[in-house]
Amino acid sequence: MPQLASVETCTGCAACASICPHSAIKMITDAEGFAIPMVNSSACVECKLCEKTCPVIVPLQETGLTAPKTYAVWSEPDRQVSSSGGAFSAFARYVLTEKGVVFGAAYDDSLHVRHIEIQDIKDLPSLRGSKYIQSEIGETFKNIKIYLREGRIVLFCGTPCQVAGLKSYLKKSYDNLLTLDLICHGVPSDAVFQSYLKKISSRFAAVVDGYEFRDRNGWGFAPSVSVCGKFRPIYGVDALYMEAFNASAIFRKCCYQCCYAGLPRVGDCTLGDFWGIGRYGIPFKHDTLKGVSLVLANNAKGERMLHLLQDCFVEERTLQEALIENHNLKYPSVKNSQRERIIEDFLNPNLSLAEIDTRYKLVDHSIKAIIKNMVLKLGLFSLVKRIYNWYKVKSYGRS
């Protein structure tokens, strides 16, 4: 039987299941809800192709620059509907205009997150926005190989371990493939997210039919839920999932020792949030309210593609500035000491969000936080930010 990566190190990238010529490997879910490979011994012929393809067992040789060029990027109006500056949409639009195929993570009707392909610009909204759950890869790698062999341009965006899985699966580089890896804080399991959705549905006494992980009115982490198609912001205990995400309490085991959380990167370009832009010596004379993407051009292909993007603001910055607030560009997230118990409690259908919060104190209940939430609820925070931002941009214009 092949020896695949251990439970601690397997990233669930599904390269092994995708490469197996005998379909002897299926991705199943473990007790915490993460996808792991399971080998069917009666179908396995012991060719060991899976072991040779696993990027944990055989790390990728081809990586990017250790000091990539660093850019602030935004695309208007994409950034109003994206997580940061909408850089992903700008890349996707370019590839779709060239009759290419774009692969990224989307919700299905039950709010499970899966990688899908799109070939039409009208389908771009389904890929936009960060979904802070490990997405299911399914047949993605196989389909990408077919398109690449047909000579189509393919864009793949995903977590660095997924990009590494794709490259290991393909085994050779293709000029017509562009990969974007995301700076990644870590991935929770779909099972924890689904269980959280059930808990929040019972709090609202209505089925939640949509979920957004990021601010709908600005650049931040205020999530919102949709009930009967109408979104509303959530705070405090209702937003417990994001609190647990930010506290590094619900990630896959391998995330805490992620070998991709640093430089050099695996994708042709890296996308993330340009947290702290303009605050550390080099002024940034533009509106930051709606989000600014951080893009690292990790090789010549990435650099070339970035400069082909249309209707996009691109400004070179320094790598030092990008590293200051983006910890996952330097090291993996540090494991929360209560991780196992927190995951178990999220998965327990008998525990409410309030009960979980009482046990682990993930939500900030200080007076300051309560006032901040009330201000957020009334929309005052975004109004003050808007006025400040308008003033900042205007005074730069005068200087």
Ligand SMILES: Cc1cc2nc3c(=O)[nH]c(=O)nc-3n(C[C@H](O)[C@H](O)[C@H](O)COP(=O)(O)OP(=O)(O)OC[C@H]3O[C@@H](n4cnc5c(N)ncnc54)[C@H](O)[C@@H]3O)c2cc1C
């Ligand atoms: C799990 C996760 C953790 C992240 N952690 C950080 C971080 O610590 N620091 C940071 O700067 N940025 C992080 N990001 C990236 C950030 O949230 C934005 O996705 C990124 O800046 C791109 O934003 P955008 O405005 O260009 O495009 P958007 O339209 O917001 O980005 C969407 C792209 O992200 C992909 N995507 C969305 N959800 C997933 C998923 N679950 N798995 C794989 N791909 C997905 C979509 O396919 C699409 O290609 C993380 C993203 C994810 C998914």
